[in-house]
Amino acid sequence: MVDVLALVEQARQGGPRAVARLISLVEGASPQLREVMAALAPLTGGAYVVGLTGSPGVGKSTSTSALVTAYRKAGKRVGVLAVDPSSPFSGGALLGDRVRMSEHASDPGVYIRSMATRGHLGGLAWAAPQAIRVLDAAGCDIVLVETVGVGQSEVEIAAQADTSVVLLAPGMGDGIQAAKAGILEIGDVYVVNKADRDGADATARELNHMLGLGEAREAGDWRPPIVKTVAARGEGIDEVVEALEKHRAWMEEHGVLATRRRARAATEVEHIAVTALRSRIGDLRGDQRLDSLAERVTQGTLDPYAAADELIAGLTAS
Amino acid sequence: MVDVLALVEQARQGGPRAVARLISLVEGASPQLREVMAALAPLTGGAYVVGLTGSPGVGKSTSTSALVTAYRKAGKRVGVLAVDPSSPFSGGALLGDRVRMSEHASDPGVYIRSMATRGHLGGLAWAAPQAIRVLDAAGCDIVLVETVGVGQSEVEIAAQADTSVVLLAPGMGDGIQAAKAGILEIGDVYVVNKADRDGADATARELNHMLGLGEAREAGDWRPPIVKTVAARGEGIDEVVEALEKHRAWMEEHGVLATRRRARAATEVEHIAVTALRSRIGDLRGDQRLDSLAERVTQGTLDPYAAADELIAGLTAS
Numbered sequence A, B: 001m002v003d004v005l006a007l008v009e010q011a012r013q014g015g016p017r018a019v020a021r022l023i024s025l026v027e028g029a030s031p032q033l034r035e036v037m038a039a040l041a042p043l044t045g046g047a048y049v050v051g052l053t054g055s056p057g058v059g060k061s062t063s064t065s066a067l068v069t070a071y072r073k074a075g076k077r078v079g080v081l082a083v084d085p086s087s088p089f090s091g092g093a094l095l096g097d098r099v100r101m102s103e104h105a106s107d108p109g110v111y112i113r114s115m116a117t118r119g120h121l122g123g124l125a126w127a128a129p130q131a132i133r134v135l136d137a138a139g140c141d142i143v144l145v146e147t148v149g150v151g152q153s154e155v156e157i158a159a160q161a162d163t164s165v166v167l168l169a170p171g172m173g174d175g176i177q178a179a180k181a182g183i184l185e186i187g188d189v190y191v192v193n194k195a196d197r198d199g200a201d202a203t204a205r206e207l208n209h210m211l212g213l214g215e216a217r218e219a220g221d222w223r224p225p226i227v228k229t230v231a232a233r234g235e236g237i238d239e240v241v242e243a244l245e246k247h248r249a250w251m252e253e254h255g256v257l258a259t260r261r262r263a264r265a266a267t268e269v270e271h272i273a274v275t276a277l278r279s280r281i282g283d284l285r286g287d288q289r290l291d292s293l294a295e296r297v298t299q300g301t302l303d304p305y306a307a308a309d310e311l312i313a314g315l316t317a318s
Helices: A004-012 A016-027 A033-043 A060-073 A099-104 A124-137 A152-158 A174-181 A200-210 A237-253 A256-282 A288-298 A304-317 B004-012 B016-027 B033-043 B060-073 B099-104 B124-137 B152-158 B174-181 B200-210 B237-253 B256-282 B288-299 B304-317
Strands: A048-053 A078-084 A110-116 A142-147 A163-168 A189-192 A226-228 B048-053 B078-084 B110-116 B142-147 B163-168 B189-192 B226-228
Touching: A004 A016, A004 A033, A004 A124, A016 A033, A016 A110, A016 A124, A033 A124, A033 B304, A048 A060, A060 A078, A060 A099, A060 A142, A060 A237, A078 A124, A110 A124, A124 A142, A163 A237, A189 A200, A189 A237, A200 A226, A226 A237, A237 A256, A256 A304, A256 B256, A256 B288, A256 B304, A288 A304, A288 B256, A304 B033, A304 B256, B004 B016, B004 B033, B004 B124, B016 B033, B016 B110, B016 B124, B033 B124, B048 B060, B060 B078, B060 B099, B060 B142, B060 B237, B078 B124, B110 B124, B124 B142, B163 B237, B189 B200, B189 B237, B200 B226, B226 B237, B237 B256, B256 B304, B288 B304
Parallel strands: A048 A142, A048 A163, A078 A110, A078 A142, A163 A189, A189 A226, B048 B142, B048 B163, B078 B110, B078 B142, B163 B189, B189 B226
Antiparallel strands: none
């Protein structure tokens, strides 16, 4: 058994290996998961979580790396969680496990973690918040959560973030892509990357139109800014950081941050509870109780709903 | 409130409108669902459930219709459940709601029901077995469950059947399609329809090869037959019926039918229990308990796992 408290203390002191081991523990649904989560809880809440989503090829990794550089210059400790819902590979070295992040590999103020979610118990919604909590407790001021891939998983990841950045690039038909993926509803800040390419202005205009940014808004409403960047050269990145800070300030001013975090915690607790109950029921596979209930259903002496009631009653009694 | 017992009695007497209303009740998760299921339970178990799956265009509806004709000639009462996981339309007229089935529309020994599953609480796995149970209780000797579409839903529907028929047609690249969709693992009987077309023999050979039918098997193992049909002309349909009867006899002889039905009932009970628990938790949305747990999680005074435990405890106490 791992000495969880010692590990948490080491992570708190900035030990990258301790952080890596803690993430592995929560990621792998270790028997000590609950112990880890209990130890982390009082240490969390300090990190600001920024989600980055967008279609493949828009330059998410480059943008993330540029944001890390900017935040490091400002003296912030930064955690990076790169989530790839389609990859079977997970974990690995905490530092330098991704080539494009290699410039930050030797920086003790940066934690980088790749996370695959295929095969994870409960999927993305389950694994990512636990890893974010580790990075938070380890003293990261900013946690950047970058999702590779598109679709539902992006929306799920965005739901984990305090502020969601949606990236696009010119000439990729991103407008339609974005609309399809529903990511137009999740962006707090929009970035048109590769803005030195033809069509950047058109993409920004199209986006502006789709977001209805020209329309009147209620006073006090958040108006998602559209920032143009060339992340590979670091251009526009300071403006992105500024937009993120503005959004954070707006959320704090309007009580939105607390509301978002509470809603997120509620979803997470709900998800863990459902997973736990599902797993308890799954444990009954091959169990005498479920078998005999099933037998009675096939014989017609019990209907499946009454059987489910009996199953639940037995579950909560145990 | 509907007089459920009277309705079940009318259905038992062969009243098509009573059958239709019962299916609507179970499909729509009516408050009387449990009452209906309890009333149906003692009347079920008599129907033999045959699943028909295959890619669009292989002639599933035509084959189903031809099978109905064959079973009717043999004096059997037949229920047809056409499940379309992608369609938002459901229910409708019990008789004659599908053009290609129109020849059976005026036959009082045939019940035809279309079922869409989009938006159904619990999806396909939840809705279909209840409708099958209604048709079973109404005295159908055979229930044909035809799935439109491909993929996971087919596999789910196959899991509801006593015997699964996988349909293919020549020249559709069905071999690869079938392998991809995983339906090669679910077929008890294979049908190459449109066998008057070029390539029918090649499709049958390819299938034979993919299924490893040339390899040695344990004595007593079921060896899925491959039947060639031209369903539009009724050719080969008697052979399909014969293959189905053989599979049924083999399952009964080897105790497989009882095992399958018990496993199916166990899955169903499990599914209903999980759905019920999930719904109970979902009911807590906006509830004081979940909100205050979430608040404590965001404040770091409680970890999400401990919060989930409290939620579950509160759930089972209520």
